Amino acid sequence: MTVLSARDVDVVYPRRGGGPVAALRNVSLSIDQGEFVVAVGASGCGKTTLLKLFAGFLKPTAGSITLGGEPVDGPGGERGVVFQDDALFPWLSVRGNIEFGPKMTGLGAAERRARCGRIIDLVGLTDFADHRIWELSGGMRQRVGMARALANEPSILLMDEPLGALDALTREKMQELLVHLWDRTKRSVFLITHSVEEAIFLATRIVVLSPRPGRITREFHADFSRRLLDGETSRTIKSDPAFIALREQVLSAVLKGAEA
Numbered sequence: 001m002t003v004l005s006a007r008d009v010d011v012v013y014p015r016r017g018g019g020p021v022a023a024l025r026n027v028s029l030s031i032d033q034g035e036f037v038v039a040v041g042a043s044g045c046g047k048t049t050l051l052k053l054f055a056g057f058l059k060p061t062a063g064s065i066t067l068g069g070e071p072v073d074g075p076g077g078e079r080g081v082v083f084q085d086d087a088l089f090p091w092l093s094v095r096g097n098i099e100f101g102p103k104m105t106g107l108g109a110a111e112r113r114a115r116c117g118r119i120i121d122l123v124g125l126t127d128f129a130d131h132r133i134w135e136l137s138g139g140m141r142q143r144v145g146m147a148r149a150l151a152n153e154p155s156i157l158l159m160d161e162p163l164g165a166l167d168a169l170t171r172e173k174m175q176e177l178l179v180h181l182w183d184r185t186k187r188s189v190f191l192i193t194h195s196v197e198e199a200i201f202l203a204t205r206i207v208v209l210s211p212r213p214g215r216i217t218r219e220f221h222a223d224f225s226r227r228l229l230d231g232e233t234s235r236t237i238k239s240d241p242a243f244i245a246l247r248e249q250v251l252s253a254v255l256k257g258a259e260a
Ligand SMILES: Nc1ncnc2c1ncn2[C@@H]1O[C@H](COP(=O)(O)OP(=O)(O)OP(=O)(O)O)[C@@H](O)[C@H]1O
Pocket: 013, 014, 015, 021, 022, 023, 041, 042, 043, 044, 045, 046, 047, 048, 049, 050, 212
């Protein structure tokens, strides 16, 4: 079943003092229930633009975006959004940040507590639930961002470079957490990354965009995250010849697109 879909989408940004910028051209992408779709491509190829369309922050110049078959008319709680520099509320605790969304939608206090408690547990922040945001490391903050996005029980998570600012070790731990979150919550995911290795590790499907105007030039299927869930370590998976071969294929598709 398709959760979120872009059909024949064009985005042209008007630009003050210059010509219009064609950011996306004729992009069609459907994300099915339970899929983990990762978009890669050179800087400026329109990845964030596509995510903003899905989130409802932006309207396409042509084409359509649908959620569960209905036209997307703006942002909504069925789509949880996570950015690299998440704007958490520094004056609230971890729990306060995560409960904020459900509180705004009118969920009762007891149910809110219970739901958010489960999510806090899922992202491994139980011991930090009453900490303030400024007391947390970068990785922990991103965990709060993910928990906050999950708190409204969205059908899909939209993530723009969520791990981009983290050091290598924390990043790998967070990749593992993402795979487990995806498996445990059974949500669909659309994620943008600059790291081809990260894309292959996380994704069930990788889409490659070419730059300006962005078009989807290649798609690849992967299932390396299944091996993590089956108990293999990230290191073993990432050094497997099959993983390295796919990494080279995707990388060359990205580079080819960038030259086009
Ligand atoms: N609000 C805007 N007004 C004008 N041009 C814009 C606007 N937002 C994005 N663009 C341009 O549209 C193109 C696509 O931008 P977008 O941010 O979607 O790319 P991206 O692939 O996410 O880039 P990056 O990987 O560097 O984050 C770029 O050339 C960018 O400069």
